[in-house]
Amino acid sequence: MNRPAIILTSKFSAPSAQKTFGRYVGYMARKEALEKKEYLSDKEKSELDRVETQAKKLDQKYNFSVIKSEEHSKREKEAKELIKKKSIFDLNDKEFDKYLGYMVRIDALNHKKENSKLTAKEQSELEKIGAAANRLSELHATKEKVLDGVFSSDKNVVQLKDLNYIREQLNEGQKNNSVLWQDVVSFDNSFLKKKGILSSTGILNEEELLKATKKMQSVFQNEMDPPLNNMYWVASIHRNTDNVHIHIATVERDPRRKLINRDGISQPKGRRPQKIIDHMKSSFANELIGSSELTKELSQKRQTIREAIQINLTAQVEQPTFQAELNEFVKILPESRRKWFYNKLNEPQKKMSNHLVDELLKDNSDFKKYKDLVWELQNDRQSLYGKSKRNNKNYAINQLYGKEGIYARNGNALLADLRKIDKQANHNQRHRVSFKEKVDPNKYIQSALEEIYKQKSKKENVKSSFDESYAPHPHGKSKTRNIKGHYLKKPFITQSQIRKIKSNQEKVFEKTNADRESRKNLREFEKLQNEVEKELE
Structure with a gap:
C-alpha cells in the first residue's frame, strides 16, 4: 500500500x-x-x-x-x-492560569504596539512571554x-x-x-x-x-x-x-x-x-x-443509462451486424430463461454481455461521464487510503464490474429484454425450453422477431375483421353481419370461471375463519407461489 x-x-x-x-x-x-x-x-x-x-x-x-x-x-x-x-x-489548573495570564498580557502589548511604539523592555517582555505561552x-x-x-x-x-x-x-x-x-x-x-x-x-x-x-x-x-x-x-x-x-x-x-x-x-x-x-x-x-455529492450524481446517471440500454436495443435490433453479435451471445446463454441473469452467467458469458453493453452505449455521454466519475473517486480513495493489490478493495472495479456494478445492472437490462423477446416468440408459454432451442441459433433474433411480428399482424387482422363486422350502415342504421367465428351472444360464465370463483370464495372463507397462524402460513404460501410463477415467466 x-x-x-x-x-x-x-x-x-x-x-x-x-x-x-x-x-x-x-x-x-x-x-x-x-x-x-x-x-x-x-x-x-x-x-x-x-x-x-x-x-x-x-x-x-x-x-x-x-x-x-x-x-x-x-x-x-x-x-x-x-x-x-x-x-x-x-x-493543570496552575499551568492553565499561567497560560491565560500570558495571553492577556500579549494581547495588551500587541494593542499598545498598534497605537504606539513599544519600549525595548516591553518588546523583550513580549518575546519572552510569547515563547512561554508557546511552550504551554x-x-x-x-x-x-x-x-x-x-x-x-x-x-x-x-x-x-x-x-x-x-x-x-x-x-x-x-x-x-x-x-x-x-x-x-x-x-x-x-x-x-x-x-x-x-x-x-x-x-x-x-x-x-x-x-x-x-x-x-x-x-x-x-x-x-x-x-x-x-x-x-x-x-x-x-x-x-x-x-x-x-x-x-x-x-x-x-x-x-x-x-x-x-x-x-x-x-x-x-x-x-x-x-x-x-x-x-x-x-x-x-x-x-465531497464524495457524497459525487455518489448522488452516480446514482442518478445509473438510472438514465439503464433506460438508454432499452431504447438503444430497440433502435439497433434490426441492424444485421448487431443481430449477428446478439445471436452469438444468445447461443452461449443457458438453456433455461430462468438463468438469464447477469450474476448467474459464467465469465465468457459476462464478457460477451459487457461487450454488447459497450456497443449499445458507445455514444452515450452519461455512460462516459459515469466511468470518469468512478475513476475520479477511485483516485481520491487511493490517495486517501493507499493503493490496494486486492481487486475487491478497488472502488472503480467494484462499481464497474462488481455484482452490483454498472455492467451487471445494464447486462440485466439487456437480458430482461431478451427474456421478453424469447417469451413472446414462444407465444407467452412458460416453456422451460427457450425459443432459441427451436430455431437455427445463427438466426435466432431474426426468427424471434419474425414470429413476434407474425403474431402481432394476426392480432391486428382479427381486430380489423371484428371492427368491420360492426361497421355502421350507410343510411345510418346499424346492420349486423354474421362472420364465421364471430357470434353475437349474451355474456355468459363458463364452467372454468365458475370453478375459479368458487375456489376464490373458499380461500376468502378460509382466510376469514382461520386462526392467525394459519392465515400467516397461507399468505406465505401465496407469496411463494407468485414468486415461482414470476420466475417461470
Whole structure:
C-alpha cells in the first residue's frame, strides 16, 4: 500500500489513571531531554535508566503507549509524537492560569504596539512571554481574541474567554469518571492542495476541516456501544509541523461505559473497535472530498443509462451486424430463461454481455461521464487510503464490474429484454425450453422477431375483421353481419370461471375463519407461489 493522505492516530486514558498519566508524561519528557544530549555523565546515564524503568512500569500497567495508527512513515511517527504531547486541554489548573495570564498580557502589548511604539523592555517582555505561552500550548489568539483553528461540539468559533467553559466541560466528564479519548488527524499537504483545501499561498479552508471533523465525531458517538452519552469534544487545527493536523479531545459528561477491572482497579472501558476507527476516518475523508455529492450524481446517471440500454436495443435490433453479435451471445446463454441473469452467467458469458453493453452505449455521454466519475473517486480513495493489490478493495472495479456494478445492472437490462423477446416468440408459454432451442441459433433474433411480428399482424387482422363486422350502415342504421367465428351472444360464465370463483370464495372463507397462524402460513404460501410463477415467466 502507498502512503495514505490522511492518518488517524488515536488513544484513550481512563480517569483512574489521570494523575499517573501526568507522571508518565513527565518521565517521557525527561527521557527525551536526556536522549538529545550528545554526552551523558554517569549520573545522567543512571537517571536515564531509572526514568526508562519507571516509564515502562507505568506503561505496562496503564497501557499509555497503546496508540492506534496506520503506516510506518514519517507522518505516522510525527502523529504519534503529537498525540503524546501536552496540549491546552491537558494543562493543570496552575499551568492553565499561567497560560491565560500570558495571553492577556500579549494581547495588551500587541494593542499598545498598534497605537504606539513599544519600549525595548516591553518588546523583550513580549518575546519572552510569547515563547512561554508557546511552550504551554500551540493555540494563538487573533486581535479579536478568537483562537485560530479551535472549535468544539457546540462552538464553531472559540474565543479566549471560552477556554474556561471548555475546560469545565472536559473536567466535568473526567470528574464523572469519563474516559478521555484523544485523536490526531494528520494530512499530506500535497493532497490538501490538490483538493483545493490548502492554497498555494498557504491559506487553509478551515471550514471544510470543521465539517469533516463534525461528521467523524458523529460516527464516533453513534457507533459506540452504547452510544456516547452527553458527548463533548474540542478540536484545534495546527500547522506547526510539516503537515497540517487536528487535535481532538472527547469526553462523556454523563458516562455510560461498561466498567471493567484492570489490575484490581475498576475503570470504564475506553477501547474503540478498529472498525469504528476505520469508519471515523472514512467518514472524515468522504465529507472532506465531497464524495457524497459525487455518489448522488452516480446514482442518478445509473438510472438514465439503464433506460438508454432499452431504447438503444430497440433502435439497433434490426441492424444485421448487431443481430449477428446478439445471436452469438444468445447461443452461449443457458438453456433455461430462468438463468438469464447477469450474476448467474459464467465469465465468457459476462464478457460477451459487457461487450454488447459497450456497443449499445458507445455514444452515450452519461455512460462516459459515469466511468470518469468512478475513476475520479477511485483516485481520491487511493490517495486517501493507499493503493490496494486486492481487486475487491478497488472502488472503480467494484462499481464497474462488481455484482452490483454498472455492467451487471445494464447486462440485466439487456437480458430482461431478451427474456421478453424469447417469451413472446414462444407465444407467452412458460416453456422451460427457450425459443432459441427451436430455431437455427445463427438466426435466432431474426426468427424471434419474425414470429413476434407474425403474431402481432394476426392480432391486428382479427381486430380489423371484428371492427368491420360492426361497421355502421350507410343510411345510418346499424346492420349486423354474421362472420364465421364471430357470434353475437349474451355474456355468459363458463364452467372454468365458475370453478375459479368458487375456489376464490373458499380461500376468502378460509382466510376469514382461520386462526392467525394459519392465515400467516397461507399468505406465505401465496407469496411463494407468485414468486415461482414470476420466475417461470
